[in-house]
Amino acid sequence: MSRPELTGAAANFYNDTEARKYDTNSRMIGIQAEITKRALELLQLDTSFPNFILDVGCGSGLSGKVLEEAGHYWVGLDVSRDMLNVASERESSIKGDLAHHDMGTGLPFRSASFDGMISISALQWLCYSNSSKQVPKRRLVRFFSALYGVLKRGARAVLQFYPETPEQAVLISECAAKVGFAGGVVVDYPNSTKAKKHYLVLSFDRGYSTPKGLQSSAQSGVRVDSSTSSKRVKVVKKKGKGKTKEWIEHKKDVQRKKGFENVRKDTKFTGRKRKDKF
């Protein structure tokens, strides 16, 4: 998978041509809409009245469109002016408003302004530094502490992001826990490379436990909690042995979940050694 984050600043990557491409790509539109719907579901808003939502990294307003369809009003922030230009041309944008801002420098809103916050495919940009003055961790903490301020008490935030490495997901969750948020990462379709999506769900409620990810049997993901976040996650690699019966069964299981059809059945012969003379 290509990672535009590695090529430089978001404001440079999403220039006019790239922004237009993004906005008219039907695959992109479909994916973004789907993610936004899932994010709204995870947000668990009180829908008896129209909510006022903050959309960080709103881009060309694809996510805003979904918010509007759900009856909410929104304000979108983005660091790319070209993306915002495309968004402002969108005619249907009657309930949304835009501002040009870099989330790594905080949020320009008074306290308790919003009923909820979503961010679609934007948070991972904060993990990269594009100048000597940008320190990823400091930018993340600055963003989360600003977010803590602008949300109404009891509101939630859902941030979908693409971590490059598991360490990035841990770093992000640690920064969120540091400013006082509770919550965790929900991973949808953890067994698929393409459909796999990470959602960081944040809440003010200390006892808040994150909803389960879609189509996942095992509990996966990292929990944000002040008490556990300081512990390092150690990856212990097993050596030798090779292909045990468990390993084979697991591998077949993963393939079945991915939807492969030609996976051999598990039988009593699975993982058995052949006779020496064959």
Next chain:
Amino acid sequence: MRLLTHNTLQSPLTSSYPLRITATEIKYIKSSGLMPEEGEKDFVKNLMEKKKLEWSGVVGGWRDLKEIVERDLKGEVEGIEIPETQPRPNDPSYTKTLKSLHILLLEIHVITGTLVDSSNERVFKIEGGIPNMILLEDEIE
């Protein structure tokens, strides 16, 4: 930029509130999708009753825009009345204020102009209806 957004914006540097608006171009966009709805479903009414509006921001925004609205949107927007203090639901002028708020917060757009932080005179430009709140990395501590 709508006044609804202005109502939430504060200076990212000094937390000064509200930001002073100087508008050179404004636009009135009437939209059927924004019509006031019944009861709880109405966004503006909801903002008022759940105390989500900062009244000083509404008053400040209207004070800054009044002149240009009366000059440029003559015939389109009329009869906006914003009291100095936030009215209560049983005040006689309440429904009228709601109507005014609906137009002021949702239907008037500032296209070109500036937002000024009155504590240090830092200027944030508004171009094409989008305020530029970008800070330089040097400006943050």
